[in-house]
Amino acid sequence: MRQYILETSVYPREPEPLKELRGVTASHPRAKMGTAPDAGQLMAMLLQLVNAKKTIEIGVFTGYSLLLTALSIPDDGKIIAIDLNRDTYEIGLPIIRKAGVEHKIDFIESEALPILDKLLEDGENEGSFDFGFVDADKVNYLNYHERLMKLLRVEGLVVYDNTLWGGNTGDARGIGSRIQETRLAVDN
Structure with missing residues (x-):
């Protein structure tokens, strides 16, 4: 069923x-680890709903969600x-360049918390972001959230990847021990 939906609705x-x-x-x-195209299409819709212009992304991997945001x-x-x-x-950078959206991206190679703290040191950044996407270091989701709530404008939106992980929303029992620590961090 999922493959049918992807082939008839998402991929086209x-x-x-x-x-x-x-x-x-x-x-x-x-x-x-890449963003699924169906999740990406939901994200594109959310970006449009909040009229996003200034965004932040924590966790880039090869850049699918980043490219999607830049296109949106x-x-x-x-x-x-x-x-x-x-x-x-x-x-993903050659494809980002070919799409003509590289000028929108400020890539920072770093852990996220120091960068978020640095952004917050400049009072002009508080309440200036429209949208955030978090898909890295799940055990720090709560720390990211606290900082992003200060950076986002009223009616801004943050999307967290893996919050619905294998059907588990609030109960980490029954999943592998490797995933369980991360799942519990996401739940908090």
């Missing part, structure tokens, strides 16, 4: 640069993109 609506990036990412050993916001929009691994970001 997926912009070509995103299809290309999804294809390039598919050969990566951690390809499952206005030409003068800006994205602060934070990730520990520039190498994976550079996998």
Whole structure:
């Protein structure tokens, strides 16, 4: 059923640069870390609903959600993109460049908490972001949330990846021990 929905509804609506990036990412050993195209289409709708222009992304991987955001916001929009691994970001960078949206992205190779704290030191950043996407370091979701709530404008929106993980929303029992710690952090 899921494959049918993807093939008849999701893939036909997926912009070509995103299809290309999804294809390039598919050969990566951690390809499952990439944003799913159906989740991406929901995210694109949410970006439009809040008229996002200034966004922040924590966890970039090869850049599917980053490219999606860059395609969704206005030409003068800006994205602060934070990730520990520039190498994976550079996998998608040629496609981002080809799509003509690289100028919207400020990629920062770093842990996210110091960058969020630095942003908060400048009072002009408080309440200035329209949208955030968090898909990294699940055990720090609560720390990210506290800071992002200060950075987001009223009626801004933050999307957290993996909050519905394998059907588990509030009960981490029955999932592998490796995932359980992360699942509990997301629940908090």
